Amino acid sequence: MPTVSIFFIRWSLIQLGIASTIGLILLISKATGGWMWIWNFKNLHTEGMWIGWIINLVLGTAWWIMPKRPDFPDKYGYAWLAWLSFIFAQIDWLYRFFLEPNFAPFFIRLTPFLAILFFVMGIWPRLKYIIHQH
Amino acid sequence: MPIVTRFFIKTGFIWLVISMIFYGFQQIEPTFRVAYHHSIGLGWVTQMIIGVGIWMFPRWSNELPKGPMWLWWLSYVTLNSGLVLRLVSEYYLVRIPNIFSPLLIFSGVLLWIATMAAIIGMWKRIKFR
Numbered sequence: 001m002p003t004v005s006i007f008f009i010r011w012s013l014i015q016l017g018i019a020s021t022i023g024l025i026l027l028i029s030k031a032t033g034g035w036m037w038i039w040n041f042k043n044l045h046t047e048g049m050w051i052g053w054i055i056n057l058v059l060g061t062a063w064w065i066m067p068k069r070p071d072f073p074d075k076y077g078y079a080w081l082a083w084l085s086f087i088f089a090q091i092d093w094l095y096r097f098f099l100e101p102n103f104a105p106f107f108i109r110l111t112p113f114l115a116i117l118f119f120v121m122g123i124w125p126r127l128k129y130i131i132h133q134h
Numbered sequence: 135m136p137i138v139t140r141f142f143i144k145t146g147f148i149w150l151v152i153s154m155i156f157y158g159f160q161q162i163e164p165t166f167r168v169a170y171h172h173s174i175g176l177g178w179v180t181q182m183i184i185g186v187g188i189w190m191f192p193r194w195s196n197e198l199p200k201g202p203m204w205l206w207w208l209s210y211v212t213l214n215s216g217l218v219l220r221l222v223s224e225y226y227l228v229r230i231p232n233i234f235s236p237l238l239i240f241s242g243v244l245l246w247i248a249t250m251a252a253i254i255g256m257w258k259r260i261k262f263r
Binding site for chain 1: 171175179180183187190192220224227234235236238239241242243245246249250252253256257260261262263
């Protein structure tokens with residue numbers, strides 16, 4: 001498994017753990033009416049699940065499992081695009097986890113879009129190869 | 135395909151159908167919006183990921199290629215029972231709080247156990263060589 005996939009998937013598991021823990025505390029707060037401070041982190045729970053867990057895991061697995069390019073120097077393709085994708089996918093969540101849970105500047109909010117764009121640029125040549133084979 | 139994978143994937147499809155019902159009715163009943171997000175996010179997508187991951191990810195060890203099965207079954211049972219309990223408890227929380235407040239917390243604990251079991255099972259299989 002390529003290193004960037006390992007980073008994507010292991011980080012997605014960490015995100016799942018964090019988002020689940022926030023979710024548990026949210027439910028305790030909802031049931032008891034206490035621990036209201038946790039609602040400041042509701043967005044981290046939601047986006048931690050959708051982008052942190054699901055999208056990170058899908059991207060990491062896709063980079064690993066999609067058809068390879070034996071004619072490329074690296075059969076997985078342009079790994080630097082995958083690494084850029086990984087870095088940009090985490091910026092928004094990390095900003096809001098460490099700095100401001102409920103707001104991020106617009107250019108920070110755009111980073112997941114750039115992450116997906118870099119990933120698509122990296123994976124696209126591997127998909128095109130399969131079409132030509134048939 | 136391991137049996138536990140089949141259970142995860144088939145149950146995931148059932149949750150997908152259920153989530154679409156919640157999606158359709160969320161304008162009539164506001165609590166269905168939360169139900170929709172959790173039934174599709176946890177019930178469908180997460181179960182599909184776990185089920186296929188059990189099947190496809192690198193081996194845990196030569197002796198246990200898919201990892202300890204009890205861990206996956208624990209994840210399956212707690213995920214689905216927790217999700218059912220969570221959706222029911224959330225709906226009745228305002229109506230009968232004395233009964234459904236502790237049940238809502240218990241559902242959260244079940245879901246947390248499910249995700250921790252999945253994390254433990256998958257972590258060791260995603261490794262540097």
